[in-house]
Amino acid sequence: MDNTKIQSVYRNPVILQSEDLTNYILETAVYPREPEILKELRKASETHPWGFIATLPEAGPLIGILLKLLNPKKTIEVGVFTGYSLLLTALNIPHDGKITAIDIDRKAYEIGLPVIRKAGMEHKIDFIESPALPVLDKLLEDASNEGSFEYAYIDADKENYVNYHERLIKLVKVGGLLIYDNTLWGGRVAWPEEKVPPHAKSGRTAAIEFNKTIRDDSRVDFSLTSIGDGLTICRRIV
Template structure:
């Protein structure tokens, strides 16, 4: 398995970032930093990214590429699970609606928890993108067709997709690039 955003999803994200021109972004789940590098390359020079991941070793695999691209100054990497950091950000009213863009590619069972917090942190008109929402096509398969060790994640992906589709606070599209990229524009 390729454990990073796919190139086609990356191209779509890069275009979205150029259109949005965000100054303040947040990335939940960094892994080796491919999407982080994409974001850093496609936001203004004075733009900032808060990057959250409990695994610093994976982040450091991509760090030489981030440095070579000259965009490290835009990134504040925090080695931590995301929920405690998001909760801390929410305690400061100055952070309400202060982010322009968020990208989520972390523990899928927490997607809805991230969504609820990001809906307060990302401004109205801002974008929240969720990677891997098609889960290898398993969301469309009958449960018995899915390998047993993947059934719980499939269930969680389906639950998240249903919940986000019913969320009247966002306008969304599901792009069938990579492993599925759900793009939400905050309305309220």
Template sequence: MSTNTGILQSKNLTKYILETSVFPREPKILKELRDATASHPWGFMGTAPDAGQLMALLLKLLNAKKTIEVGVFTGYSLLLTALSTPDDGKIVAIDPDREAYEIGQPFIKRAGVQHKIDFIESPALPVLDKLLEDPSNVGTFEFAFVDADKHNYWNYHERLVKLVKIGGLIIYDNTLWGGTVSWPEEDVPANKRESRQSALTFNKAIAGDSRIEISVASVGDGFTICRRAH
């Protein structure tokens, strides 16, 4: 099979999965937010709906009530998390870009889940360090989702693996970086090489972390799902 044929088949399979299993079950309010995000210059950064569907299922399997989101953008994954957790659930959502977050605010309000969300306008590392300073936060979160600056993924991981309880999940988005992690270096566009290298470095480090169990799912742009083992 040629590379081009493989790419075409992959796109066709993704289209099939979206049209058959994802879009028919996507909540209307999430679709509306996804449509609103599409016109944003960085709209491609939103969580892929097939990845979101998997995340919603995992949240419900965990019956997660206390979660963290590092990187919010317009809030597709945040709204999805809020819709997938109980009414008394709480989400610490961290992002320095309030302007993008405000795009999702009307949809979050209409969904009636705003009371679950504690949005913190800040870079994530200081907030995570602050959370760790309080012993009552350590090992108490059931779930964390990270879709932020790739070069800091390991720094986030070192903090989140302490905040998330044993048996809890941490998911990292974009770990396949458009498939370029498997490409020869010379085939990668120059503007993607630095982020690709960050993904490669993180993927190698996370695969060797004995504190967690992992599974890399090729949904969206790559989901690395980590279960804290000890």
């Protein structure tokens, strides 16, 4: 096989994003080690009409490793839904670690709350029912909050990702991590625009704009990964 054909085998996006490969990853590397309490919350989330928006379980192991390496005591989460990523964070930070968790829908959070309580993790969480931007702006009014967070996870309305980033980059310390979910938007960031269904166009446009913003942001090192629906992992360097 010549080099061109070999490259096409290794880099063919159809192969890399196939359902069979995703299932292989889940069955081989995710589900066998997924904590039972996380699995319980994931199952509870599946009954919600919007259950598909939860953080995908294949992202969990990587996020968990990064949290263990960083060992943050002060974290922030923008977009909670039923709390899968929130519980994942709580399980992987110190006992006295704290999470400022912001979401507009407490009812969704309350689906996962019994599981969070069962895990003994509620004491780590300060849940704020609100749009995120006013909360972030309020935090920035207090100069002592600047650079005080060590980790941020963002999985909320994609149209505001650039706005969230401009605030969170001030709140997260140099050396801290910011992780953004859904930055490949179901792969549609790479589709020709005419093939994108109308309901997905605004999200696609926002994801493309955000990805370019991060690419050009000299304040961070970053990696755009194809894990789940796309995780952008940023490390603040300035």
